[in-house]
Amino acid sequence: MIAARKYDFRKVTVGDLPMLLEWQAQSHVREWWDSDEPYDEEEISDPRVSRWIVLVDGRPFAFMQDYSVHGWEEHHFAHLPKGARGIDQYIGDPKMIGVGHGTAFISARMNILFDGGAPVIATDPHPDNERAIAVYRKLGFEPSGQPKETQWGRILPMLATR
Template identity: 60%
Template sequence: MGTEYNFRKVLNGDLPLLATWRAAPHVRVWWDSDEPDSPAELTDSRVARFIVSLGDRPFAYMQDYTVHGWDGHHFFELPLGSRGIDQFIGLPDMVGKGHGPAFIAQRVADLFAAGAPVVATDPHPDNTRAIAAYEKAGFRAFGPSKDTPWGRILPMRADRS
């Protein structure tokens, strides 16, 4: 798209906005977590959380995390320094316009520039829209669908080239 997205850290004052976005039917069907929903969760150093904006319009949430931050995490076997990502577009009128793959690719490029050897993600295997967005952003599946403590996933990864 050639569009530049802005990523700013989530602040305590953003929690009501995130709750509103998570309550939207197009988000709730796939994002079954209420996290983050407290100021304490925003202090977890394993996770970097962002509000994504196009110009001055916030429209999405994105987080990246160390895959080695939880014992038994399904991406624990990835190389040290690897990051996991999750996100959703909160505004329905921004869905289906190419923003997802574009802002994901922009953030993944930043993670690679910061030294991450691999960036992984774990959409639900039935979430074909998310899987297509990840594929457009350079991800590929690297194993079968499986059940995890965080739900059913299709493991996907992008490697720094």
């Protein structure tokens, strides 16, 4: 496990796109992330989604996004209260997997979102992504329904409150 570390979240810029493409080409990311559709400048400026490069000790190693669950028609979390946020993320650097960084930086971002007024945080891992589901459970997420198909693929809806 890692010692307590400080994680920083820097907004994604156009200059980060090559790094994100490199991370999305990693097999551990490709398994669960739709890496055939890299972001472009228009997507990274979409006001519904806040996209972040996660850094530890000044070193970028992961991508995270949080988004308004009310930003899309018929979103599977649209029933949640106003201000609810959804999250998605991946660790891009394979050397940083399996040592506690995921749990730590997701927890740090959740605290920022809750402190900012989010009443609930939602996430939607693939039902077969046991590692992600275990991390989310450790962070207080609980399934909020059965696995289902959505326009973004098969998901297990999960929710966390402070």
